[in-house]
Amino acid sequence: MKYQGFSFNKLKIASFDFTCCEGCQLQLANRESSLTDFFELLDIRNFREISSEQHNDYDIALIEGSVSRQDEVERLEAIRRQATTLVAFGTCACFGGVNSLKNKFPLKESVTEVYPCMLIETSPIRKISEIVKVDLFIPGCPVNKEEVERIVVSLVTGSLVFLPKYPVCVECKAQINTCLFELGEICLGPITRAGCNSVCTTGKTPCLGCRGPAEEINMAAFLALVTERGLSQDDLREKMAFYNAFEGFTNYEA
Amino acid sequence: MVLCTFQGKECGAMIYKVITKAEFKRFIGSLVRDNSSFGPHQVGSDCKGNAVYQFLPVTSLEDIAFDYSATASSAKHFFLPFREELSRFVFHDEDWEQQISYDSSPIVLIGLRPCDISALNILDDVLLNGHFPSPYYLAKRKNTFVVGMDHLPLPDCFCKSMNHHIVSTGFNLFCSDIGEEYYLSINSSKAFNFLKEFDTRDPLDEDNWKLVERRKLISNSFVAEIDVTGLPSILDIEFDSPVWEKWGNKCLNCGSCAMVCPTCYCYSVEESFETNLKSAVRQKRLYSCNLVDFAEVAGGHNFRPKNGDRLKYRYYHQHRGFAENANQQICVGCNRCGRACLSGINPKDVINDLRMDGGRGLVAANGSALWRKQLLQLNP
Numbered sequence: 283m284k285y286q287g288f289s290f291n292k293l294k295i296a297s298f299d300f301t302c303c304e305g306c307q308l309q310l311a312n313r314e315s316s317l318t319d320f321f322e323l324l325d326i327r328n329f330r331e332i333s334s335e336q337h338n339d340y341d342i343a344l345i346e347g348s349v350s351r352q353d354e355v356e357r358l359e360a361i362r363r364q365a366t367t368l369v370a371f372g373t374c375a376c377f378g379g380v381n382s383l384k385n386k387f388p389l390k391e392s393v394t395e396v397y398p399c400m401l402i403e404t405s406p407i408r409k410i411s412e413i414v415k416v417d418l419f420i421p422g423c424p425v426n427k428e429e430v431e432r433i434v435v436s437l438v439t440g441s442l443v444f445l446p447k448y449p450v451c452v453e454c455k456a457q458i459n460t461c462l463f464e465l466g467e468i469c470l471g472p473i474t475r476a477g478c479n480s481v482c483t484t485g486k487t488p489c490l491g492c493r494g495p496a497e498e499i500n501m502a503a504f505l506a507l508v509t510e511r512g513l514s515q516d517d518l519r520e521k522m523a524f525y526n527a528f529e530g531f532t533n534y535e536a
Numbered sequence: 537m538v539l540c541t542f543q544g545k546e547c548g549a550m551i552y553k554v555i556t557k558a559e560f561k562r563f564i565g566s567l568v569r570d571n572s573s574f575g576p577h578q579v580g581s582d583c584k585g586n587a588v589y590q591f592l593p594v595t596s597l598e599d600i601a602f603d604y605s606a607t608a609s610s611a612k613h614f615f616l617p618f619r620e621e622l623s624r625f626v627f628h629d630e631d632w633e634q635q636i637s638y639d640s641s642p643i644v645l646i647g648l649r650p651c652d653i654s655a656l657n658i659l660d661d662v663l664l665n666g667h668f669p670s671p672y673y674l675a676k677r678k679n680t681f682v683v684g685m686d687h688l689p690l691p692d693c694f695c696k697s698m699n700h701h702i703v704s705t706g707f708n709l710f711c712s713d714i715g716e717e718y719y720l721s722i723n724s725s726k727a728f729n730f731l732k733e734f735d736t737r738d739p740l741d742e743d744n745w746k747l748v749e750r751r752k753l754i755s756n757s758f759v760a761e762i763d764v765t766g767l768p769s770i771l772d773i774e775f776d777s778p779v780w781e782k783w784g785n786k787c788l789n790c791g792s793c794a795m796v797c798p799t800c801y802c803y804s805v806e807e808s809f810e811t812n813l814k815s816a817v818r819q820k821r822l823y824s825c826n827l828v829d830f831a832e833v834a835g836g837h838n839f840r841p842k843n844g845d846r847l848k849y850r851y852y853h854q855h856r857g858f859a860e861n862a863n864q865q866i867c868v869g870c871n872r873c874g875r876a877c878l879s880g881i882n883p884k885d886v887i888n889d890l891r892m893d894g895g896r897g898l899v900a901a902n903g904s905a906l907w908r909k910q911l912l913q914l915n916p
Contacts, residue, residue, distance in 0.1 A: 283813060287630060290813065319812040435809045448791060448827040455795030455876070456618035456822070458590050458609050463878055466583030472788045472878060498828045500788050500843065507788075507878045 283322075283438075290438050296328035296340035297371070298361060300354050301381050301407065302347030305424045306372030307331050310344075313427040320431055323438050338364060342437070344371040345416075348378045349408045362414040367437075370410045373423040373492045373525050378409045380423070382526035409526075418443060422478060423492035423525065429477050446476040447497040450489050454480035462488050468513050470521055473499040473528070494527040501531050550704075551722040553736040554743050560711065560718050563734045564683070565597045567644055571681070574614065575646035576604035591645070600646060605690055610798035610872055611645055611652050615659060615676045618795070618822050622672070622805070625816045640675040646683045651693075651868040653684050653707050654700035655798030658866050662801060672820075681726060684710035686754060694760040694884060695869030701754060714746040760871070762887050764855070768863070770890060771856040775848075779893050783886050784844025786879040787826060793850070793873035793881070794824030799866040802830075802853075825850045851886060 283290045297307050311317070311332055326333060327340040343365035349355060362368055373379040384392050385406045393402050410416055420430060429445075436443045446452075450471035454461075457480055462469035469488035471480070475496045482489055508518050522528045555563070567573060577592040578601045589604040591611050624635045648656075656677070663673040684707040695701040703710070709727040711718040719739060722728050739747075794800040804823040809816045823830060826846050831839035840846050857863040867883060874882025 316811045319810075323811070323813075431811050432808060435811060435813070439809060439813070447829045448789065448824075451788075451790035451792050452795060452824070452827065455609065455792050456613075458592070458613075460579055460582070460588050460590075460608065461792075461876070461878070464582040464588065465580075472790045496789075496828070498789065500785075503786050503788050503879050506786075507880075510880075 288439075290440075292323060292325040293342050293434065293437055294325045294327055294340045295342045295344065296326070296337075296361075296365075297331070297344040298328070298346065298357070299330075300345065300347030300358070300375070300410075301350040302372065302374045302379070304331065304346065306346045306374075306422070307344070309424045309427045309430065313431070316431060320434065323434055340365060342367045342369065344369045345375050345410050346371045348374040348381050349410065349413055350381065350384075350404050350406075352403070352405065355413055358410065358413050367417045368410075368414065369418045369420060370416045371420050372425050373421055373494075373527065375410045376419045376421045376527070377494055377529070378407050378526040379492075380525060381407045382409075383523070385526075386523070407526075419445075421445075421475065421493040421527075426478055428479075448476050449496040449499070450474045450476045450478065450480050450483065450493075452476055453478070454483045456480075457484045459484055459486075462486070463507070463511065466513075468508055468517050468521055470528075472507075473501065473504050473531075488521070490521055490524045491527045492525050494525075495531065499531075551728060552739050553720040553722060553731065554714075554717050554739050555720055555731075555734065555736045556717050559735050561597055561602075563731065564600065564646060566733075567681075567683075567730070568594050568596065568600070568646070571644045572641060573644040573646060574611075575600040576607055577601060578604070591647075594646070602647070602685075604647065605687070606649070606693075606870070606872070606875075608872065608876065609796045610655065610870070611648055612655070612659075612798050612800075613822075614643065614645060614680060615656065615673055616801055616803075616822060620672060620820045622818045622820050625818070627814055627816075638671045638675040640679045642679040642681070644681045644683065646685075648682055648684045648707070649687055649870070650684065650703040651695040651698075651700045651870045652798055653682065653703045653710075654695075654868045655870075656682070657703070657706040658799050658864070658868065659801060660706070661864065662866075682707040682709070686710070686712045686750070688754060689758050689760075690871075691759045692871045692874060692882075692884070693758065693869065694762050694871060696755065696758045697760075697762040697764055698865065698867055698869035700868040701758070702751070712747055712750055714743060714750050717743070719743060719747045719750075760884055762869070762884050763891060764865070764887075767865070767887065768856040771852060774890050774893060777890060777893050779886070779890050780844040780848040781842075782844075783881055783889070784842060784847045786881055787843045787847050788879055789826055789828050789843060789846070790878075791824030791827045792876040792878070794826060795822065796872040796876045797854075798868060798870060798872070799854075800824065800850075825853065847881070851883075854883070855887065 297310065299307055308331060327337040343361045345368060349358060370376045374381055389406065393404060420433060433443050453476045454471055462483055467488045469483060470491035471483055471489040473495055474489050474491040475493040478493060573594050574591050575594040576589045577594060577599055578587050579590050580588050582588055589601055589607045590609055591607050594600050626633050626635060663670040708724040710721040802823050802825055803820050805818060805820055807816060807818045830846060840849065854867040855865050857865050871882060
């Protein structure tokens with residue numbers, strides 16, 4: 283690919299799923315209007331959702347899901363050895379995701395609850411960065427395809443890869459939404475990283491923080507406003523724990 | 537007849553008419569039927585049962601809440617969209633071309649309050665009358681037909697303190713509620729010609745008295761007040777006041793205040809390739825000085841890493857003014873920021889706090905002036 287005297291190479295990319303729903307990978311095949319242009323930028327070496335061909339000479343590895351078994355650890359380490367850029371792709375990979383709820387219960391209890399008559403090998407949920415070094419985080423449940431496209435274009439053209447540093451409120455206000463706190467709900471929008479175009483809050487569903495904390499969030503002020511409004515501390519704790527994305531902020535006295 | 541003073545400000549070539557409320561609605565009905573129109577629309581109720589309004593597309597009279605209190609978001613985005621494409625770059629072979637479009641479809645904006653219209657006048661000063669007029673803004677401003685409507689202030693409106701509870705320019709048509717009828721101030725030939733097809737009459741003395749009474753009632757209905765005398769100087773003196781840190785500690789850095797503000801116009805510019813790499817766009821995006829990376833520069837240095845500093849500069853821009861808006865305050869006193877702020881940060885409390893702190897600062901400043909005077913007397 284050559285434009286304006288610059289030549290760009292396609293990204294040799296592979297996509298792998300771990301403990302997850304594979305919904306983030308599916309986003310790669312979404313947004314049909316630019317799908318052919320998007321795939322023009324990629325040399326897909328390994329991606330089971332769209333091709334049965336498998337090659338192991340990729341540079342960029344998208345890792346979807348969290349880690350819940352020993353064989354996943356070994357597979358992830360092998361991918362790390364091959365990939366020059368390893369991407370934690372989606373909320374499960376970045377933070378542990380919904381799967382992490384399992385960690386709140388004794389392991390045995392959760393296994394017998396879900397698989398009453400089966401012997402299942404499972405370990406507590408770990409996010410990708412607990413196992414291997416992660417070069418790039420793309421959060422979201424699921425990831426926002428538009429953002430993925432922007433990041434892929436940046437990787438191809440060698441320009442700066444960035445995520446918004448500000449919280450969801452900026453995007454929510456631009457949608458002329460009514461603040462969910464005004465409707466008596468707890469919404470994690472003020473502390474969650476933007477980039478989703480406030481899709482949940484625009485649908486009047488409070489933000490559960492799938493994209494993780496925005497930069498330099500003011501947790502003290504956020505907790506104070508929840509308390510001052512007399513909103514449920516249980517609801518707050520449940521929302522903050524939902525994606526395990528506010529792990530570092532949960533040691534608070536609310 | 538022409539009043540010598542209109543709402544206490546200078547008079548232009550304004551024409552005044554009186555229209556019954558029923559006929560006015562007929563007029564608005566025809567306006568919204570034939571034009572892309574926006575007006576106050578009730579989007580729901582908050583958890584306390586108060587109606588929530590926003591300026592949204594309206595296609596019939598039923599869509600418009602004529603007796604609305606205030607919209608949560610301002611009408612700014614009709615002129616300064618939250619995201620706006622500034623230009624597009626198309627690449628071919630070894631060359632490229634830049635495509636710029638200032639096109640803007642005509643719209644009708646119904647129900648703007650005097651403070652909202654004052655906000656537009658302030659934006660005109662910054663974006664049209666400054667050194668670098670914005671053709672993007674101009675196209676939208678000129679293509680918007682503004683119908684203003686007066687209202688009784690809400691308990692937290694402080695536009696009177698900012699002298700923006702009255703407005704004499706910046707609209708096409710302004711309606712003052714004088715009971716059974718509206719007193720119309722017609723400020724454009726477009727509005728005059730539209731109204732020709734509807735039943736209006738010249739105001740009588742009686743109507744003028746009703747108008748004066750209405751203005752008196754509005755003026756006397758304000759509850760919230762901010763003492764803005766000498767505020768620019770106080771802001772300068774109180775640059776290092778602990779008040780900034782106190783309120784900054786409450787700030788969520790969420791930018792909601794700037795997003796709903798009718799005059800906050802700061803923005804960021806992003807340039808990005810289209811996915812096909814055959815073109816690129818330069819996009820403008822409304823930003824807020826409270827956002828964490830507002831003052832971050834290439835290389836990662838952040839000139840304003842502290843909440844309190846960022847909050848301070850927002851108040852500086854709003855209440856002291858920057859050179860680019862001729863050192864004028866740009867706050868119109870609508871208190872949308874105060875209502876939107878989840879942490880309860882609002883101009884009234886911040887400024888009153890600063891004035892209390894400022895009292896001490898001014899004493900110190902006067903003290904030093906006295907000391908200088910004494911020194912001069914000693915060494916004439």
